[in-house]
Amino acid sequence: MNKTFNNRAWFLVIPVFLMVAFNALIPLMTVVNYSVQESFVANEYFWSGIRWFGELLRNPDFQSSLWRQVIFTGVVLLIQIPLGLGIALCMPKSGPWVSVCLVLMALPLLIPWNVVGSMWNIMALPDIGLLGKGLNSLGIPYNYTRQPAAAWFTVVLMDVWHWTSLVVLLCYAGLVSIPDAYYQAAKIDGAKPWAVFRYIQLPKLKHVLTIAILLRFMDSFMIYTEVIVLTGGGPGSTTKFLSIDLVQKALGGFDLGPAAAFSIVYFLIILALSWLFYTLMMQSETK
Amino acid sequence: MAKITLQNLRQSYYPNPSKDEDYALKRVHLDWEDGGAYALLGPSGCGKTTLLNLISGLLVPTEGKILFDGKDVSHASPEQRNIAQVFQFPVIYDTMTVYDNLAFPLRNRGVAEAEIDKRVKDIAEMLDLSKTLKNRASGLTADGKQKISLGRGLVRSDVNVIMFDEPLTVIDPHLKWQLRSKLKELHQRIRRTMIYVTHDQTEALTFADQVVVMNNGEVVQTGTPIDLFEQPRHTFVGHFIGSPGMNVLPCEVKGGKASFAGNSVAAANAAQAAGKAARVELGVRPEFVSIAKSGIAADVVKVTDAGRYRIIETKVSGHSIKLLVPEGDAVPEGRIHLNFDPAHTQVYEDGWMAGARPGEPS
Numbered sequence: 001m002n003k004t005f006n007n008r009a010w011f012l013v014i015p016v017f018l019m020v021a022f023n024a025l026i027p028l029m030t031v032v033n034y035s036v037q038e039s040f041v042a043n044e045y046f047w048s049g050i051r052w053f054g055e056l057l058r059n060p061d062f063q064s065s066l067w068r069q070v071i072f073t074g075v076v077l078l079i080q081i082p083l084g085l086g087i088a089l090c091m092p093k094s095g096p097w098v099s100v101c102l103v104l105m106a107l108p109l110l111i112p113w114n115v116v117g118s119m120w121n122i123m124a125l126p127d128i129g130l131l132g133k134g135l136n137s138l139g140i141p142y143n144y145t146r147q148p149a150a151a152w153f154t155v156v157l158m159d160v161w162h163w164t165s166l167v168v169l170l171c172y173a174g175l176v177s178i179p180d181a182y183y184q185a186a187k188i189d190g191a192k193p194w195a196v197f198r199y200i201q202l203p204k205l206k207h208v209l210t211i212a213i214l215l216r217f218m219d220s221f222m223i224y225t226e227v228i229v230l231t232g233g234g235p236g237s238t239t240k241f242l243s244i245d246l247v248q249k250a251l252g253g254f255d256l257g258p259a260a261a262f263s264i265v266y267f268l269i270i271l272a273l274s275w276l277f278y279t280l281m282m283q284s285e286t287k
Numbered sequence: 288m289a290k291i292t293l294q295n296l297r298q299s300y301y302p303n304p305s306k307d308e309d310y311a312l313k314r315v316h317l318d319w320e321d322g323g324a325y326a327l328l329g330p331s332g333c334g335k336t337t338l339l340n341l342i343s344g345l346l347v348p349t350e351g352k353i354l355f356d357g358k359d360v361s362h363a364s365p366e367q368r369n370i371a372q373v374f375q376f377p378v379i380y381d382t383m384t385v386y387d388n389l390a391f392p393l394r395n396r397g398v399a400e401a402e403i404d405k406r407v408k409d410i411a412e413m414l415d416l417s418k419t420l421k422n423r424a425s426g427l428t429a430d431g432k433q434k435i436s437l438g439r440g441l442v443r444s445d446v447n448v449i450m451f452d453e454p455l456t457v458i459d460p461h462l463k464w465q466l467r468s469k470l471k472e473l474h475q476r477i478r479r480t481m482i483y484v485t486h487d488q489t490e491a492l493t494f495a496d497q498v499v500v501m502n503n504g505e506v507v508q509t510g511t512p513i514d515l516f517e518q519p520r521h522t523f524v525g526h527f528i529g530s531p532g533m534n535v536l537p538c539e540v541k542g543g544k545a546s547f548a549g550n551s552v553a554a555a556n557a558a559q560a561a562g563k564a565a566r567v568e569l570g571v572r573p574e575f576v577s578i579a580k581s582g583i584a585a586d587v588v589k590v591t592d593a594g595r596y597r598i599i600e601t602k603v604s605g606h607s608i609k610l611l612v613p614e615g616d617a618v619p620e621g622r623i624h625l626n627f628d629p630a631h632t633q634v635y636e637d638g639w640m641a642g643a644r645p646g647e648p649s
Contacts, residue, residue, distance in 0.1 A: 200380065203382045
């Protein structure tokens with residue numbers, strides 16, 4: 001087939017190009033611009049090279065909030081992925097209960113994030129909240145505004161409540177798309193339930209699980225709203241995750257340069273880890 | 288290894304079936320001899336797969352019994368029945384190698400590794416899979432995958448029956464023929480009962496010694512390919528098998544003599560016609576219609592070249608009659624006279640061959 005060359009075709013690309021430019025390229029490049037300069041009032045800028053990046057990486061505050069973030073995301077993934085998969089496996093495959101289960105599962109996902117934070121805030125209040133009051137009256141000392149462990153427990157529990165459904169729905173969609181013939185063949189081959197899970201369901205769910213892990217990784221790594229409403233990063237800075245740290249730097253301190261450097265490092269971490277996950281999950285495919 | 292008997296088998300997918308229409312399988316009574324090669328032939332939705340799933344134990348019959356060597360297994364699981372089934376779409380375990388796929392049914396049953404190794408290699412040899420044993424099964428082509436599904440059925444030495452549910456649907460045409468001859472060859476080598484479900488008459492007739500033709504949830508006829516061709520017991524069989532299908536013409540039977548459009552026609556079973564049927568028809572295959580000097584007057588309306596022969600379509604007072612003329616013979620035109628071979632002309636009453644109508648379901 002002969003290719004037709006017509007430079008006027010570029011005009012057709014312009015709308016998309018403009019859209020990408022305005023919602024991605026330009027904002028991103030502005031941030032890159034800030035990150036290598038020092039700013040003063042009256043719009044004075046001086047070249048500062050990679051100074052902000054160096055300072056940021058050496059900053060113990062940043063290091064500890066990064067560390068906290070990694071632990072939080074790790075814990076959340078370790079709970080939500082197996083739990084979500086488990087729930088999806090238990091859900092009915094047909095019948096009237098399917099829609100009931102799906103709606104129940106989708107509910108937490110429909111609630112605005114700051115409302116989720118407020119709900120858990122109220123629920124966890126030690127003196128009047130159902131959770132807080134309940135735990136205390138069971139004899140378990142619980143006060144999430146004072147005890148770091150209680151704060152972590154609440155934040156993780158809230159995230160599990162809010163987001164496990166996403167994993168459930170993804171896994172469920174993957175499960176129902178497995179043709180019946182696979183289960184029938186497994187029955188005929190005499191496979192035990194564990195073998196069915198290990199050799200049919202898990203391999204067939206690989207792609208949705210990759211997506212679930214990626215989504216949950218990115219979202220939990222960027223968690224902000226719910227935590228800021230629930231604990232505000234406290235007690236102390238025990239639940240101060242990266243995004244909270246960033247907002248405090250950018251808005252509180254108005255240090256444009258360091259905050260921009262922070263943003264870029266934050267973005268690169270997420271990008272790098274997502275890429276790593278994806279490559280690892282997909283690599284075994286081609287082997 | 289077992290003789291399989293189906294007794295008054297009925298199956299409905301409704302919770303409380305009451306009418307005949309509620310049954311996907313109306314009433315089936317069949318014997319499958321040990322070691323036979325059977326085909327279940329019928330159009331889509333006629334209940335073939337239902338029957339197959341009943342035999343394999345994936346479904347529990349609504350009514351009736353399934354016996355393996357006289358033992359009732361109607362409620363036994365597929366594993367207990369010890370059967371193998373190959374599905375329409377190849378089912379393989381993606382993450383395993385070809386070797387592990389073939390070994391899977393044996394490992395699940397706790398067979399010793401040495402024995403597994405021997406059997407897997409044997410089967411791989413038979414199916415030409417030896418070279419790919421170490422590869423991942425997901426990398427194979429559709430026919431390779433289907434061979435694995437087949438291999439998983441063959442690898443167990445003691446299966447009672449191997450069932451194929453339209454196994455060649457996703458296979459390329461030029462490989463279909465190869466796999467089919469492979470199946471036939473395997474059957475001759477291992478002599479296990481095989482049941483092959485298909486809606487393709489060529490597949491059924493080339494594979495099977497005995498063909499079971501189904502329509503509308505009923506078994507219409509069981510017989511060798513030649514029986515089905517020469518003595519179709521139902522006009523459906525006449526239509527469904529053969530290309531072009533049997534000519535079915537309205538007729539009258541009086542005093543043991545059949546007549547069609549005013550012409551008296553000799554039919555093999557005219558004497559057996561009970562004469563109580565609402566619909567009486569005459570069936571004769573195009574292969575058994577010939578051009579004669581005198582006989583039924585017909586007008587040629589269409590001639591189709593089908594390679595080694597021509598299909599001549601004629602009209603006799605509004606009814607279409609097809610006949611075959613070998614390639615090279617003169618192509619008839621205009622008004623001709625037809626003769627039906629009396630040995631292969633049958634009278635059908637309400638669709639069933641006169642004298643061969645099965646007992647009314649009780």
